[in-house]
Amino acid sequence: xxxxxxxxxxxxxxxxxxxxxxxxxxxxxxxxxxxxxxxxxxxxxxxxxxxxxxxxxxxxxxxxxxxxxxxxxxxxxxxxxxxxxxxxxxxxxxxxxxxxxxxxxxxxxxxxxxxxxxxxxxxxxxxxxxxxxxxxxxxxxxxxxxxxxxxxxxxxxxxxxxxxxxxxxxxxxxxxxxxxxxxxxxxxxxxxxxxxxxxxxxxxxxxxxxxxxxxxxxxxxxxxxxxxxxxxxxxxxxxxxxxxxxxxx
Numbered sequence: 001x002x003x004x005x006x007x008x009x010x011x012x013x014x015x016x017x018x019x020x021x022x023x024x025x026x027x028x029x030x031x032x033x034x035x036x037x038x039x040x041x042x043x044x045x046x047x048x049x050x051x052x053x054x055x056x057x058x059x060x061x062x063x064x065x066x067x068x069x070x071x072x073x074x075x076x077x078x079x080x081x082x083x084x085x086x087x088x089x090x091x092x093x094x095x096x097x098x099x100x101x102x103x104x105x106x107x108x109x110x111x112x113x114x115x116x117x118x119x120x121x122x123x124x125x126x127x128x129x130x131x132x133x134x135x136x137x138x139x140x141x142x143x144x145x146x147x148x149x150x151x152x153x154x155x156x157x158x159x160x161x162x163x164x165x166x167x168x169x170x171x172x173x174x175x176x177x178x179x180x181x182x183x184x185x186x187x188x189x190x191x192x193x194x195x196x197x198x199x200x201x202x203x204x205x206x207x208x209x210x211x212x213x214x215x216x217x218x219x220x221x222x223x224x225x226x227x228x229x230x231x232x233x234x235x236x237x238x239x240x241x242x243x244x245x246x247x248x249x
Contacts, residue, residue: 006077008100009077012082021033024212028235036084039073065219067217067222072199073200077207085203085208169205170248171247196215204247
């Protein structure tokens with residue numbers, strides 16, 4: 001049942017509250033705490049089957065099948081009630097927002113935002129590069145190289161600005177940008193868009209105490225990496241560890 005005072009907070013029934021951990025278990029361990037598994041099972045039973053998306057679980061569903069990583073964070077609110085928050089990694093159906101799931105740390109798809117404008121400008125440069133390449137004319141090589149350099153610089157500038165737009169709160173309500181967290185190193189693309197940072201961000205902003213977390217794969221395995229439907233996975237090392245180290249101290 002949803003808490004009307006706090007969106008995205010789903011209560012547990014009383015019989016499910018045994019064995020609550022006193023400290024937050026390590027989000028990088030492969031087997032999540034039992035109470036986090038109960039939250040994951042509740043999400044899988046009540047919300048995921050209602051999502052209009054082809055996860056590859058039904059042969060009759062339209063669209064290309066794409067599985068997705070989901071996460072649940074069991075939390076305690078200021079009244080002492082236990083519930084959980086839900087999140088998905090990356091985007092769902094091409095968007096950052098979906099009913100029942102916490103919002104992104106930063107919404108790069110917001111209307112009028114710099115990212116949409118920047119990607120449009122980048123697409124124009126890409127089309128110009130392709131047009132010159134198709135000419136196969138040595139006389140335009142100088143112009144072509146100039147456009148290629150412009151494409152690279154524009155892409156790098158856009159990515160850096162995007163990284164600067166992600167700010168993560170820790171449990172002490174202090175904030176750092178993604179670039180500050182990675183301390184001068186280049187973050188991987190998609191850093192900050194996994195389920196775990198989204199969940200802890202929403203919890204800390206709304207003064208919810210994290211209890212336990214679980215992340216699991218739902219649907220077909222991608223070709224890029226082996227994933228098993230309903231299997232639990234720890235938070236990723238490359239993207240999430242630096243962020244969660246900061247958020248969880």
